Every structure is written in C-alpha cells, then in structure tokens.
Amino acid sequence: MRDVSETALHVQGLVKSFGRSRALDGLDLEVAAGEVHGFLGPNGAGKSTTLRCLLGLLRADAGNVQVLGLDPWRDTVPLHRRLAYVPGDVTLWPRLTGGETIDLLLRLRGVVPAPGRRAELLERFALDPTKRAGTYSKGNRQKVALVAAFAADVDLLLLDEPTSGLDPLMEHEFGVCLAEHAARGTAVLLSSHILAEVEHLAQRVTIVRDGRTVLSGSLEDLRGLRRTRVRARISGTSEGLAGLAGLGGLGGLAGVHDLVVGAPGADAGGAAPEVEVTLAVEPEALPGVLAALAAAGVHGIECGPPSLEQLFLDQYRVSS
Amino acid sequence: MTGLLTHRRAPDEPGAGSGTGSGAHGAGLLARAALRRDRVLVAVWLVVLTGLVYASAAATPGLYPDERSRIEAAEALTSSAAVVALYGPITDPTSLGELAMTKLTVLYAVAVAVLGLVLVRRHTRTEEERGLTELLGSTAIGPSAPLAAAVGLAWGVSVVVGVLAAVADVAGGLPLAGSLLFGASWAGMGLVGAGLGAVTCQLSASSRTAAGLASGALGVLYALRVAADVGPAPLAFLGWLSPFGWQTRLQAWSDPRPWVLLLHLGTAVGLVVLAVVLRRRRDLGSGLLAERPGAAEAGASLSGVVGLTWHQHRSALAWWTVAVAGWGMLLGAITPGVGDLLDTDAGRTMLQALGGEGALQDALVSAVLALVGVGIGAWAVVVVARAGADERSGRTEALLSTATARGRLVGVTVVLALAGSAWLLLVAGCGLALGGAVAGATLSGSVWWAGLAYLPAVAVVTGLAVLLWALSPGWAPGGWAVLVGCLLLDLLADLLDLPSGISELSPYAHVAAVPVQTVDPLSSLVLALVAAALLGVAWVRLLTRDIG
Numbered sequence: 001m002r003d004v005s006e007t008a009l010h011v012q013g014l015v016k017s018f019g020r021s022r023a024l025d026g027l028d029l030e031v032a033a034g035e036v037h038g039f040l041g042p043n044g045a046g047k048s049t050t051l052r053c054l055l056g057l058l059r060a061d062a063g064n065v066q067v068l069g070l071d072p073w074r075d076t077v078p079l080h081r082r083l084a085y086v087p088g089d090v091t092l093w094p095r096l097t098g099g100e101t102i103d104l105l106l107r108l109r110g111v112v113p114a115p116g117r118r119a120e121l122l123e124r125f126a127l128d129p130t131k132r133a134g135t136y137s138k139g140n141r142q143k144v145a146l147v148a149a150f151a152a153d154v155d156l157l158l159l160d161e162p163t164s165g166l167d168p169l170m171e172h173e174f175g176v177c178l179a180e181h182a183a184r185g186t187a188v189l190l191s192s193h194i195l196a197e198v199e200h201l202a203q204r205v206t207i208v209r210d211g212r213t214v215l216s217g218s219l220e221d222l223r224g225l226r227r228t229r230v231r232a233r234i235s236g237t238s239e240g241l242a243g244l245a246g247l248g249g250l251g252g253l254a255g256v257h258d259l260v261v262g263a264p265g266a267d268a269g270g271a272a273p274e275v276e277v278t279l280a281v282e283p284e285a286l287p288g289v290l291a292a293l294a295a296a297g298v299h300g301i302e303c304g305p306p307s308l309e310q311l312f313l314d315q316y317r318v319s320s
Numbered sequence: 321m322t323g324l325l326t327h328r329r330a331p332d333e334p335g336a337g338s339g340t341g342s343g344a345h346g347a348g349l350l351a352r353a354a355l356r357r358d359r360v361l362v363a364v365w366l367v368v369l370t371g372l373v374y375a376s377a378a379a380t381p382g383l384y385p386d387e388r389s390r391i392e393a394a395e396a397l398t399s400s401a402a403v404v405a406l407y408g409p410i411t412d413p414t415s416l417g418e419l420a421m422t423k424l425t426v427l428y429a430v431a432v433a434v435l436g437l438v439l440v441r442r443h444t445r446t447e448e449e450r451g452l453t454e455l456l457g458s459t460a461i462g463p464s465a466p467l468a469a470a471v472g473l474a475w476g477v478s479v480v481v482g483v484l485a486a487v488a489d490v491a492g493g494l495p496l497a498g499s500l501l502f503g504a505s506w507a508g509m510g511l512v513g514a515g516l517g518a519v520t521c522q523l524s525a526s527s528r529t530a531a532g533l534a535s536g537a538l539g540v541l542y543a544l545r546v547a548a549d550v551g552p553a554p555l556a557f558l559g560w561l562s563p564f565g566w567q568t569r570l571q572a573w574s575d576p577r578p579w580v581l582l583l584h585l586g587t588a589v590g591l592v593v594l595a596v597v598l599r600r601r602r603d604l605g606s607g608l609l610a611e612r613p614g615a616a617e618a619g620a621s622l623s624g625v626v627g628l629t630w631h632q633h634r635s636a637l638a639w640w641t642v643a644v645a646g647w648g649m650l651l652g653a654i655t656p657g658v659g660d661l662l663d664t665d666a667g668r669t670m671l672q673a674l675g676g677e678g679a680l681q682d683a684l685v686s687a688v689l690a691l692v693g694v695g696i697g698a699w700a701v702v703v704v705a706r707a708g709a710d711e712r713s714g715r716t717e718a719l720l721s722t723a724t725a726r727g728r729l730v731g732v733t734v735v736l737a738l739a740g741s742a743w744l745l746l747v748a749g750c751g752l753a754l755g756g757a758v759a760g761a762t763l764s765g766s767v768w769w770a771g772l773a774y775l776p777a778v779a780v781v782t783g784l785a786v787l788l789w790a791l792s793p794g795w796a797p798g799g800w801a802v803l804v805g806c807l808l809l810d811l812l813a814d815l816l817d818l819p820s821g822i823s824e825l826s827p828y829a830h831v832a833a834v835p836v837q838t839v840d841p842l843s844s845l846v847l848a849l850v851a852a853a854l855l856g857v858a859w860v861r862l863l864t865r866d867i868g
Contacts, residue, residue, distance in 0.1 A: 055721050057867040077723045085721040091714040093632065094449070094526065096614075096622075103618035104628060108722035130613035134449065134526060145718075158721075 006033045006069060008156050008187030009054065014063035016049055016211075023049040025211035026063070031189055031204075033155070036182050038198030038205035039191040046211040047191040048088055051160050054189075055085060068155055081110050084149035088160035088191075090141040092133035098140070099129025102148045111152035121147045124173050139165035150177045157181060157188045163197060175201055227257065227280040229310070232293050233300035235274040250277070250292050255285030280306070346461030350469035351476075354443045362477055364804055365435050369506075370484040371812070373424060377492025380420035387414050394419055403654050405546045408568040417489070417498040417573035425502070426545070426567045430538065432481055432506050433513030433563070436474045437534050440517035443470035445527040448604065457604060467599055471518055471592050478510025501572035501581075508584025512563045513538075515591025522598035525607035532639075563587065625724050629732045633703065637740055640699055644692070644744050648751020651688045653759040655681040655752075679836070681761050685752050685770070686833040692748045693774030694807050694828055697781040699744055700737035701799035704785040707733045708796020711789075717868055730862045734786060734855060741778045745771035763835070770834040776847035780827035781806065783854030790858035790865070 009031035016024040024046045031037040041047050052058040053065060056072035056079070065072060070079045092101050099122075106113060122129055125143045133141065142165045149157060157178075163171045178201055182188060192198050198205060199219070206216040215222065250256055262276040281289050293301065306314075355362070384390045394413035397403050408426040412418055418425075444467055447453050453466055462468075486503025490496055520533040541562040548559030549568075559565030563584060570580040602608055621627045707729075710716045720726060749771035756763045785799030806826040813823035823829055827850070830843045 052717070052866075052868065057717055057720055059864070059866060076720075077725050080721060080723040085718075087714060087717060087721075089714060091718070093628070093715060095528070096618075096631070097616065099616040100614065100618040100622060104622050105718070105722060107618070107623045108625065108628075108719065108724050110723045128613075129616040132614055 007031070007066070008033045008035070008068060009037075009189060010064070010066040011050070011054070012064040014050065014053060014065060015061045016046075016053060016058060017061055023211055024053070024060075024063075027208060027211060028213045028216070029189075029206055030216070031187055033187050034182065034185045035204060036178065036188040036190060036202045038202035039189055039208070040193065040195065040198060040205055041191075041208040042193055045208045047208065048160055049211075050208075051085070051158050051189070051191060054158060055080070082154055083156040083158060084109065084152075084154045085158045086142070086145045086149050086160060086162045088164065090138075090145045092136070092141055092144060094134030095132060097130055097132050098127055098136065098144045101133055101144050102129065102151065105145075105148040106151060109152070111154070113151040114153075118147070118151045121150055121177070124177070125170060137165070139167065139170070142166060143170070146174065146177070150181065153181070153184055154186060157186055159188065160191045161193070162190070163192075163194065171197070227282050227306055227314075228286065229304050229306055230277075230279050230281055230289065230293075231302040232277045232298050233274060234277055234293065234296050234298050250279065250289060253285050253288045253292070255282035256289060257281070280310075343462035344464045344468035346459070347465040347468035347472060350443075350456070350461065350465055351472045354439075354469055354473050355476075358439065358442070358473070362439075364801075365431075366477075366481060366484060368804065368808070369428075369431060369435075369481055370488045371808070372428060373421075373485045374488035374492050375811070376424060377417075377420050377489045377494050380416060381493055384416070384419060390414060390416060390419055397422065405550050406650060406654065408545065408564070409549050411568060411571050412574040415498075415573040417494045417502070420492070420494060421489070421502055421573075425505070425572075426564050429506055429509040429564065429567055430542070432478065432509045433516070433538060435481070436478050436510040436513030436515075437517035437520075437531075437538075439474040439477060440470045440514045441521055441527060441530060441534070443473065444518070445521035445524075445530050449525070449527050454604060464596055464599060467518060467595060471514055471595075474514035474517070475511055475588075478507045478514065481510055482507025495573070497576070498573040501570060501576055501578065504581050505567050505570050505572060505584070508581055508588070509563060509567070511588035512584055512591070515588040515595070518595035519591050519598065522595050522602065523607055524609050529607075529609075535639075625719065625729055626732055628719075629736055632706070633736060633740070636702070637699075637743075640740075640744055641747055644696070644747050645751040648692070648748045649755035649758075652685070652752040652755020652757075652761065652763075655684050655756050655761040655763065656759045681756065682764055682767070682835050683833075685756070685763060685767055686836045688752065689748065689771055689774065689834060690810065690828065690831075692771065693745065693777060693831065694803065694810065696741050696744045696748065696771075696774070697778045697803050697806070698800075700741050700778055700782040701785050701803050703733060703737040703740065704782065704789055704799050705797045708789045708793045711793035711796075711868060714868070716793075720867055726863050726867075727859075730786075730859060734782065737782045737785075738775075738779060741782070742772060742775050745774055745778070747771075766835045773834040773839045773844070774828070774831050776844045776851065777827040777831050779851035780847055780854065783851040783858070787854050787858040787861075790861035793868070 007030065009029055011027060011029040014024050014027040014029075015022070027046065027050060029039070029050065039047055039050070049058065053060050054067050054072055056076040059073055067079055068082055072079055096104065102118065106118075125147055127140060127143045127147060131140075133144065136144065142162065146162060149159070163174050166174060175197075178188060178190070188201075190198060190202060202219070204216070204218045205222070207214045250259055257280045259279040260277065277293070279289070384393055391413045394410045397407070398410050398413075406427060407422050410418055410422065444453075447456075447466065456466060457463065482503040482505075484503075485506045486499045489499035489502055516534055516537055517530075520530045520537065521527070523533060524530045542564050544558045544562040545565040548556050548562070548565055551558075559569060566580050566583050569577065571577055598608060622631055707716075710719075716729070719729060746769060749768050752770075753763060753767040756767065781799065781802055784802045785796065788798040788802075789796035806828055809818070809823050809826040810828055812818065813826075813829070827847055830847055832838060832840050832843070
C-alpha cells in the first residue's frame, strides 16, 4: 500500500510572518518516506511554527508545502488520518483521565489500535491511565500524547521535542518505540535541540536557524564534511613544545582549528614535562598534524568524529 | 505600570516573619500584580454594583413619597412568604432606606460575596492549577504569599465596594448613618466571600471543584436564612448562623446593631486563618480532598468532538438547569403577592384598567423574564469563552491535529451555546409557570414557553461573542463585556432617560415583553438575521485564520 519512493514531506521556501516578525523565512525541508529525520535548531528557530504549518494549523504566507503528497491547508482531514502529532507543550483536558484522553485522541484520528498495543504501551511508559490529566506532571502529559501517537500505525509522525519532560529510562523507551515504527516504514520528523537524541535516532538531519535552513544531509555526509577531533598527550622538551604551538608546528598548518596546548606540568622529579594538546582538523591536514605530533614526542592519542554538538556549534559560528 | 513589578525590599524589622518558613513575604508585590491583571474585572463590578445602589436609592423617594405609601409597600412585600424568602424581611416598614435597599441588602449582597470569592480563586487555585504558583514558589516569596496576596486584594476591593455603596446611598438621598452601615454590611459580605474562597480553594486540587464547593456553601447559607425568615419561629435562630441572615439583623436603617458587623469580620478572619492552616498541611498542587481515580478507558460517548464538547459542559449545564429552574419557581411563587403592592384606591383602578390581577402577575413575569433572558446569555458567553481558552492553551491544536475539521469544532461550539440557551430559556418559563401554578397565580398559559422569545436576542450576543473569538482567541472573553453592556443599557435606559437610538443597541430592547405582549415576528426575524450574519462572518474568519 505504501509507495516507498514517495516523499513524506516536501517543503520549499516556506515563509510565515506574525505581524512584523518573520518566524519562517524561506525554509526548505525534505523527508523521504520511512526516514527518521532530525529537525534541529535552537529555541525560537521556527521548528514549532514549521510543524504547525505542516499540520495546516497555520497558513503559510509563501512557499510550497506538501505532506504525504497532500496540501495540509486544503486536505487537512484526510491528511490527519494518516499522521500523529505530539506537541512540544502538551495540554490536555484536565477532567479527563489519561486513558480517556488516549482513546479520545485515537478516535478523533479515526484509527483503531492493534489489540493489546495500548495496554502494552501504558505498561512500557509506566503510565497510570486512571489519573485525571489535571494532576499529571509535564512528563506524564507527554506520555499520554506519545502513547496515543504510538498506539496505531501511521505514515508520518510529527514530534515536537517529544522527550523534553521524560526521564532517561522513558527516553530510552521512546527511542525503542520510534525505532519500531521506523522499521514498519513510518516517516518521522523529530524536532529537537537535544542533539544526542537525534544523533542516535535519525538518519538525516536538517538544521534551521532564524527560520531558514542552514544545513541538511545525512549524518555521514555531514561528518565527512567536517573535522576530526584530536586529543594527544605529549612529553618532550620545552623547546619542542614551544615550537609545536608556534608557526613552525601545528599552529602554522592550514586546516587546524581550536588548537589548545596545555601548560607543562611542573614535575618535581625533573622528568620531561607532559602536556595535553587538543585540536580539530580538516581531513586534508591530518597527515601534517600526525607528523608534527610524532616529532614532538606523542605518547597517547585519541581521535574521533565530531559529535553533532560540535557540528551544531560550528554551524552557528560559521553562519553568525 | 512603572514600578509595579519592581521589588521593594521590606525593611528588616526585628521578627518580621523572617526565617519562619511560612511567611507571606512578597505578598504586597503579588497583590499589586494581581490588581493590575484584574483592573478591568474589578472596575466593571464596582461600576455595576455602585450603579445599582445609586439607581435604587435615587428612584425610591419618587415611588414612595410619604410614610403611608412606604408602610403599604413594605407590608405588601412582607406579606408574601416568597418575597421574604428572596429578599429577607423588612424590619422597619417606615424606613425609606430599608425599602430602597430591599433587594440589595441580602440578594444583591450575594454578588459582593461572589466577587470576593472569584478574586481569591483566580489568584490561588486557578494559578496553582496552571503551574504559575510553582514558578512563583521558586522565587524569594513566602509560601503563604499567594494566598495572602489574593485575600488582601479581595478584602481591599470589598472595602472599596462598601465605601462606594455608602457614598452611592448618600448621593441617592438616603440617611448617612444607615448608608454607612449598609456599605459596611456589603464590605462584610465581600470579606466573608473571600474567606470562603480561601478555604474551598485549599480543599480541592481543581479550581472548578473549588468553585462548586463555594457555590454550594453560599447556597446552603442562603437557604439557612430563608428557613429562618419564613419558617416556623423555632427556626429563627438559623438566621444567626448565616452571613445573609446578619444582613437584615444588622437593622442598618433604624435601631441598628453595629456589633453584628463583628460577626462578618470575625468569620472572615476565622476562615482565612483556617485556609492558612490548611495550606500549610498540603503540598503545592494538591488538595485535601483526595482525587478519585477515574475511568481507564473512554466511554462510548466520548468518541468525537461532539462527545468531547458535551463531556466538558454537561455538568455545568445540569447546574445551570437546577439554578434557573429553582429561581424560576421561586419567582413564580411570588407572583400571587404582587397585587397587594397596589392595594390602594388608585392602584385598584389601575389594576382594573390593566385587565385584572392576572395581567399584573403576567407583567411581573415579563419583568423577570427580561432579566433572565440577559442572564441566560451568560451561558452562551461561557461556552464561547471556553472555546477561546481551549485555543489559547493548546487543546484546540491537539484537537485539530486529528481528523477533526475546523468547521465541526466551531459548529459544535455555536450549537451548544444556542441549544443550551434555548433549553435554559424554556426551563425558566416552565419554572415560572410551575411556581405560579403551585402558589395559585393566574398566569396566562403562554408563560410555559414565553422564555424562548429571548432566543433571537441571545443569538445576537452569541454571534458577537463568536465574532470576538474569531478575531482573536484572547478576545473570546469579550462576550462578557457585550453582556454587561446589554444589561447596563437595559437597566439604565429608563433611569437615565437614554435616547432610544442608544438603548436600542441592546438586542434585548427588541424583544417583546412576553407574556404581556405577543412576540413580534418581524423583530425576531431581524434579530435572527443579525445573529446569522455575525456568525457567518465569524465562521469564514475561523476557517481561514491561524490557530493558536
């Protein structure tokens, strides 16, 4: 039934203003069917506004928006039968219990959960369905929305910072649920500023800032484009160390960034001083860096791909 | 606004509650912030209450110029048990002030008590439920500060209400001493109402349940006074157990007992102390009444936006029905006594000219229905304001992210506002007819459904409220301003001799005085068309604007 080649989300040049403030300023977003897509940006970048436009709650001022091949503003109801949404700030009807709310939301979407699925999810998220929503904490309100979203299979999940109120155990459970749905072919748009969460779950990410797409691609592509973090311990002569930081050593290499050379430890035994060196290096400069470190007397080294955190920070630094 | 939120450090007086862990430090700051948020609400209540006092005080000398006419009117009033049940007894039939303030001493004092209660609830349990108190609790304020601020605000406003009421009485030509005592008794009702609100807001974790408990308590206190005033003599002591009983037992206008005011004050202070003790015994966000676990699964009726909307409003509609039916029956039961009011030679001649006592009773019913018609407009306003609040809170977003069409949500809201109003108008007419029949009145048969004549006017109010919601969700409570405007136009049109062009701005001015007059199909049609046009514009806007 599901067309694999179908694009789950296609957003091009999306513009949305509220009065004089321009919340979205030509945003682009592309999510393939069955893909878990991280939607990253700081607070106020326009993530929630984008999601509301995707749901047809807000009317786009300009741009092309297609969700599951439909126009969310015109085909709202048929579209909403095929998706589930978890808002960033879940507000519920205070006098309804959690269980009643879950059933209500499922019925409003016109979907029937698989037998036992609802009970299983309540168990997994440790949610008491007999409590009234007015007495739930933020995390529990979020669980209600998540159970309702996960209880039935849909073609698209729109999740707006879904784990911001969950404890680490529940966050793990959320990841497992998300992976299960993704395995069944559900496309997921996962908005977050928690980079670690997206890093574990998403195949591709889009980074937005000030209502505009800054960067989009698969995690491998983005990492390939970026630098390697190097941390080395060096013991050598004071002169050698001084040269390392200077123009003749690492400091003079093109493609080396964020170089920090620690102060030599004052060793009472008179042995050679030991320092720690950290730096970020672009792939083409890597041989030169390794040679310089070897010359300086390296005896310990750690290398790794940059975390999304660093990627994110780099991206902001470049564009601001 | 400048300086409002500027924190002024309290002087370090020795032993000024520092370090006790239960102080009210910061309450002054909170009270000022609360007053700023409530400035419109408080101003409207003050204007309406003061206006009612002044209008009643100023109008009475013209209606009853000499002592003989006053005695006749007072005796006629007290001869009907239903009137006494509603307004309380008249202790001195010769007193101009007491006659002028008959409706205000006990019945309208309910409004003052409710004002105190509403102010306290808004700034304690409602904010606690919304999580605002938690945020405040993390700042450098004492744990009792929100409660102290709310009570302080409500007490301050109550005292202002009392002062303004006394000034309005004096301005209306009533004696100074009585006016002061009357004003003090109103202030006292405000203090007690605030105390009642403070206690009930500690009991339940839900602000709606707290409001229900407080309304129930007011109802019981009113009933105690009714039993004392119209029941057999051995029950008379019950009047001393109710603040509403104290209002007439104060005897403000002649042979006064000023010490009765100490009962108001003592009760208010006692209730607030109780509230503080209860507050200290519970956690933030919880109540003393345990929440019962609810259903783990939704019933079959909770299946769509219709079921949800009904679920949200059904208990409120049930309470409205009970209240409207009760008031209808009570006022219906008063009608047989109304002929006695005009038991003079001139009055009897006028009575015959009007078509006998039955016609006079119909006239009273039509006057009651005119007010009930405005009152039931409040149902429609409540429903629409709730829709606006749902949108602002994000519940509408959750609803519309499902396969729920916007038109359906708007349609359900409008239908509930109109159908609920129609139902309540029918209940009001039936209550009046039933009460009248039981008390032996000779009302015309059309009273049963006469209330429905006001439906087109209520529909116009609904249309305006929905239009405000359509313009912006934050404006949805503006329906209250529409309703208060209608009420003021209706009440003040004759008193202030307003030109018809202004008084006819109220849709209620175009409704025939049923059952005395017959319904004018043309004006009903025009009102219905105006309502339809307002709803049409609102509909288009609601289906095309951003949500949230």
